[in-house]
Amino acid sequence: MLGSVSTLPQQPQRSPFSGHMVVCGDDALAQRLAVELRYVYGERVTLLLPPGRDPRRPELPLTQRGRAATLFGRMSAAMNRNLGNGGTGGDGGAGGDTGASVEAVRILEAAEPSDEAFEEAGVDTAAALALVYDDDERNIRAALTARRLNPRVRLVIRLYNRKLGQYLETLLDQAAAVAVPGLDPTALDTSTTVLSDADTAAPALAATALTGSSKVVQTEGLLLRAVERTPPRQGEVADPGLCTLALLSSTTHDPAGAEGSDSSGAEGPQLLPDQQSVAAATGRGTVVLEAIREAAPDGPAPRMGGRSAPLSQIFSRRLRRSVLGVAAAVLGLAVASTLTTGEPPLHAVYLTLLDLFAMGDPAIEDSAARQVIQLLSGVAGLMLLPLLVAGVLEAFGSLRTASALRRPPRGLSGHVVLLGLGKIGTRVLVRLRELNIPVVCVEDDPAARGIPVARRLQVPVVLGDVTQEGVLEAAKIQRSRALLALTSSDTTNLEATLYARSVKPDLQVALRLFDDEFATAVYRTLRTAHPQALTRSRSVSHLAAPSFAVAMMGRQILGAIPVERKVMLFAAIQVAGHPQLEGRTVEQAFRAGAWRVLALDATPPEDRHPDLTTAGPTSSDRPSGLIWDLHPGYVLRAEDRVVIAATRRGLAELLRRRSSLTHR
Numbered sequence: 035m036l037g038s039v040s041t042l043p044q045q046p047q048r049s050p051f052s053g054h055m056v057v058c059g060d061d062a063l064a065q066r067l068a069v070e071l072r073y074v075y076g077e078r079v080t081l082l083l084p085p086g087r088d089p090r091r092p093e094l095p096l097t098q099r100g101r102a103a104t105l106f107g108r109m110s111a112a113m114n115r116n117l118g119n120g121g122t123g124g125d126g127g128a129g130g131d132t133g134a135s136v137e138a139v140r141i142l143e144a145a146e147p148s149d150e151a152f153e154e155a156g157v158d159t160a161a162a163l164a165l166v167y168d169d170d171e172r173n174i175r176a177a178l179t180a181r182r183l184n185p186r187v188r189l190v191i192r193l194y195n196r197k198l199g200q201y202l203e204t205l206l207d208q209a210a211a212v213a214v215p216g217l218d219p220t221a222l223d224t225s226t227t228v229l230s231d232a233d234t235a236a237p238a239l240a241a242t243a244l245t246g247s248s249k250v251v252q253t254e255g256l257l258l259r260a261v262e263r264t265p266p267r268q269g270e271v272a273d274p275g276l277c278t279l280a281l282l283s284s285t286t287h288d289p290a291g292a293e294g295s296d297s298s299g300a301e302g303p304q305l306l307p308d309q310q311s312v313a314a315a316t317g318r319g320t321v322v323l324e325a326i327r328e329a330a331p332d333g334p335a336p337r338m339g340g341r342s343a344p345l346s347q348i349f350s351r352r353l354r355r356s357v358l359g360v361a362a363a364v365l366g367l368a369v370a371s372t373l374t375t376g377e378p379p380l381h382a383v384y385l386t387l388l389d390l391f392a393m394g395d396p397a398i399e400d401s402a403a404r405q406v407i408q409l410l411s412g413v414a415g416l417m418l419l420p421l422l423v424a425g426v427l428e429a430f431g432s433l434r435t436a437s438a439l440r441r442p443p444r445g446l447s448g449h450v451v452l453l454g455l456g457k458i459g460t461r462v463l464v465r466l467r468e469l470n471i472p473v474v475c476v477e478d479d480p481a482a483r484g485i486p487v488a489r490r491l492q493v494p495v496v497l498g499d500v501t502q503e504g505v506l507e508a509a510k511i512q513r514s515r516a517l518l519a520l521t522s523s524d525t526t527n528l529e530a531t532l533y534a535r536s537v538k539p540d541l542q543v544a545l546r547l548f549d550d551e552f553a554t555a556v557y558r559t560l561r562t563a564h565p566q567a568l569t570r571s572r573s574v575s576h577l578a579a580p581s582f583a584v585a586m587m588g589r590q591i592l593g594a595i596p597v598e599r600k601v602m603l604f605a606a607i608q609v610a611g612h613p614q615l616e617g618r619t620v621e622q623a624f625r626a627g628a629w630r631v632l633a634l635d636a637t638p639p640e641d642r643h644p645d646l647t648t649a650g651p652t653s654s655d656r657p658s659g660l661i662w663d664l665h666p667g668y669v670l671r672a673e674d675r676v677v678i679a680a681t682r683r684g685l686a687e688l689l690r691r692r693s694s695l696t697h698r
Contacts, residue, residue, distance in 0.1 A: 054078040055586055056155045058147050058176060059166035062548050063192070063231055066579035067164055067586075072139050075583060075686045080140045080155045082147065147176035152183055162188040162586040166231075170194055174202060177226075181206050185213035189226045190585045194457050199228035227585040231578035236461035238577055238596045242544035242570045243450045243471065243516040258604055258632075258677075259325045260595055265317055275322030276662065277630070278312045279679055280305045280597045282319035303598045305681050308626040321597055323632065323679075356421055363414045364390060367407055374403035390415040439485070442474050442494040447513035449474050453500050453530055454521035455484025458546070458574055462520060467491050474509045476500050500530045512538050519545040528556060535564055544570040553599065577601060580682055587689045592677070603680050606635065610672035612688055621666035628684030631670070633662040633677040 055077045057068045064081065071077045144151035147165070157163055163180050165173040170193050177191050189206060193199040206226040211217055217225075261275065265284050281304040304311065312320075364386055371382040388394035389411030397404045449472035452463055459475070460483055466473050475488050475495045488495045498505040500521075511517065517534050519527035527545040534541055543560070547553040553571040560569045577596060580603055584591045592604040609615045615623045615631070624630050660677075670676065680688065 053159065053161045054080060054156065055162050055164070056080045056082065056152075056157055056160045057164045057166065058082040058155075059164070059168075059192075060084050061166075061168050062573075062575040063166045063578060063582070064164075066573075066575040067166060067582050068139050070579045070583040070682070071586065074682050075587065075690060078140075080142060080160075082142050082144055082151060082155050085143050085145055147172070147179065149179060149183065152180060157187060158184045160184065160187055162190065162588075164190040164192075164582055164586055166190075166192040166582065170198070174198075177202065177206060181209050181213075185210045186217075186225075188224060188586065188588060190582055191226070191228045192231060192582070193228050194230055194232060196230065196233075199230070202226075203228045224585075224588040224590075227590065229578075229581055229585060230461075231574055231582075232457045232461040234581050234594065235458060235572070235574045235577040236465045238594070239458070239462045239518065239520065239544065239546070239572055239574075240465040240469065241596075242572060243466065243518055243542070244469075257325070258323065258593070260321050261324045263320045263322060265319045274312075274320075275324045277323050277632070278307060278320050279323055279602060279630075280321040280600075281307050281311065281315045282321065283598060284319035303600055304627070305597060305600060305602055306625075306627055306630050306679060306684070308624075311626070321595075321602075353421070353424055356417075357425075360414060360418055360421060363417075364411075367411050367414070371404070371407050374407070375401065386411050390418065439489060439495040439497070440492055442496065442508065442510050446472065446474070446494070446510050448472065448515050449510065449513075450516045450518060451476065451506070451509045451511055451514045451534075453477075453517070453519045453527070454546075455479075455482045455488060455495075456520075456522060457483060459520045460484035460487050462518065463487060463491070463493065467493065474514070476505060476509050501526060501533075506530065506534055506537065511541070514538070514541065516542040516544065519543070521546070524548060524552065531560070535560070535567065539564050540567045542568045544572060546574060547571045548573050548575065571599065572596060573599075580685075584685065584689065589689055591685070601682060603682065603685050604632075604677065605680060605685060606675060606677050607688060609670045609674040609676060614688060615670050615676070616672055618670055619666060620664050620668050620670065623670060625684065627681060629678050629680035629688060631664065631676045631678055633660055634664055634668075635660055635675045635677060 055071050057064050057071070057079060059065075059067070060083065064083065068079050068081045072079045142151070142155055144154075147167075152158070157180055163184075165176045165180070167173050167176070173191050173193060177189055180187060180189060191199070191202065193202070203226045207222060210225045211222055260279055262282070265282075283303055304315075307315070364383075368379070368383040368386045371377055371386060372379050375382070377385065385394060386407070389408045392412065392415055394408070397408045450466060452459060452466070452473050452475045455463065455475055455477040459477075463473060463475060463484060464487065473493050475484070475493055477485065477495060477497060478499045479485075480497055485495065494509075496505060496508045498508070500506065511534050517531065519530050521527055521530075524547050527547065531543050531545050534543065545556075547556065553573070557569055557571055560567075576599070577594060580594055580601055581591055584603070584605070589605065589607075592606060594601050594603050596602075607615070614625070614629075620631050678685075678688075
């Protein structure tokens with residue numbers, strides 16, 4: 035039956051599939067990724083989940099299987115509607131043959147990703163394996179096991195630790211090369227990919243705190259900047275930029291829009307519209323491509339305080355001024371001693387310092403001028419002792435403050451209140467500070483992952499349960515510019531949002547929600563209650579799943595940007611092997627609602643960055659670099675490599691594997 039979930043096998047048995055995709059995980063990302071692979075890419079998927087029933091509490095339902103089954107059933111129903119309506123592409127219907135044979139995702143359960151669990155899931159014959167457990171250590175153990183069972187399987191691993199991810203990727207690639215001598219270099223290059231859902235989603239979540247902000251996609255070789263344009267006023271014409279990437283649901287008469295998603299139909303945003311749609315959509319908000327260029331090398335990270343902090347962060351301004359005053363007095367006394375006694379300057383300074391520290395002999399037999407200078411030096415010495423004590427106390431106080439969490443200052447205003455300092459909240463905090471946006475964090479766990487980061491960046495933190503009265507007031511919510519509710523609990527985020535709106539009705543809010551239908555209901559309710567306030571909801575798994583899915587297909591996307599609750603992807607693709615592009619002009623290759631060629635990378639293959647590289651020769655008579663102002667009549671050749679913007683289904687159609695799977 036369409037959309038059904040296969041029954042759980044009672045005894046371990048081999049997978050009936052080969053060349054399929056296996057997804058292992060324990061949270062929302064695993065379910066989203068399985069949906070992406072099955073219902074967008076048309077792949078056969080086996081989903082391995084931990085047991086949903088707690089042995090200590092058998093009365094609880096199978097939550098993991100229940101959630102997955104509900105999500106797959108909902109997607110199957112949507113696919114039926116699209117197929118019945120003749121949908122053929124875009125981001126709302128089935129593209130190509132994706133929906134031709136929609137079948138259930140095979141769901142298995144195992145407490146650990148062991149050899150037996152992998153054998154039952156068919157990892158030894160799978161084309162790709164995604165390990166997206168929330169625990170880095172579990173993903174690493176599973177990756178080592180999978181590489182031993184199947185050296186050819188393509189591994190996509192979720193890791194929060196970036197440096198460890200680089201080492202692990204190199205290690206697993208070397209293991210594959212040793213186990214399979216003569217492995218194709220292209221296959222080896224994509225045999226292991228390490229990704230972080232936090233890094234993928236953080237820029238999009240941080241951008242929700244800024245109205246009309248730029249949406250930046252940056253790799254080490256390329257930078258794309260898209261800008262959200264608010265609906266123009268009557269008689270005004272919006273700046274089209276380089277091209278229009280999306281038409282938003284917001285209009286001149288309804289600036290808030292519908293915050294549409296894939297299930298919103300005509301009410302939602304329209305991705306990659308054609309010229310006729312753009313011309314007819316006067317008065318609608320847009321997302322336009324503002325710039326595309328080669329990215330400059332990353333500079334050193336700005337110092338945010340903490341260790342090796344300058345003296346201005348250790349000693350107060352009053353103390354520094356007092357020390358300068360004493361130094362000026364010593365210098366003045368030395369000059370006076372030189373002028374009145376005729377002593378050499380260095381000797382005069384020496385005598386003044388001896389008098390300052392009460393180490394010199396009394397000037398009983400010297401001139402009156404010398405005696406006066408000695409008395410004044412003694413007075414200056416009396417002033418020096420309390421300054422030394424004050425300096426020591428302030429230094430100890432600064433060190434204690436540096437190791438403690440800062441409290442929000444009294445006059446703080448125009449800041450962003452960030453709820454939750456887990457993996458996602460920590461990455462968003464770093465991103466906001468990179469944009470020089472003042473932040474106040476709220477976290478109920480003193481041992482949370484982001485607490486040391488907040489301390490290092492000297493960001494104020496309020497420790498407490500956000501659902502308790504007075505916690506948001508301590509974060510100065512009444513004077514803030516926006517609220518980012520990014521805890522892992524949908525109900526906590528919603529409760530904090532409702533309470534914040536009761537304190538400040540016009541507060542801009544972005545909350546993290548998993549379920550799309552729940553997010554739509556929340557948005558509509560908040561919009562009705564507060565029509566003038568901006569509300570946004572984002573799902574981390576929804577933002578991150580396309581990157582993991584593309585990696586399982588053996589490619590990497592450059593980045594993703596949210597368009598309301600839809601996602602637009604950017605990728606670098608070799609034209610060879612894609613009949614939708616090869617031999618066509620740039621204008622002919624554009625497919626509205628699916629993909630659009632943005633630029634041509636004419637850099638020689640040996641000079642390209644690995645993140646953007648797909649092997650293939652280039653013509654020596656063509657200039658090197660990124661060509662973004664392509665003529666519409668330019669014919670794309672097999673050796674060309676292009677940067678495209680695409681919807682999820684559009685990119686799936688370009689990257690879809692052929693029906694005859696030879697990967698074993």
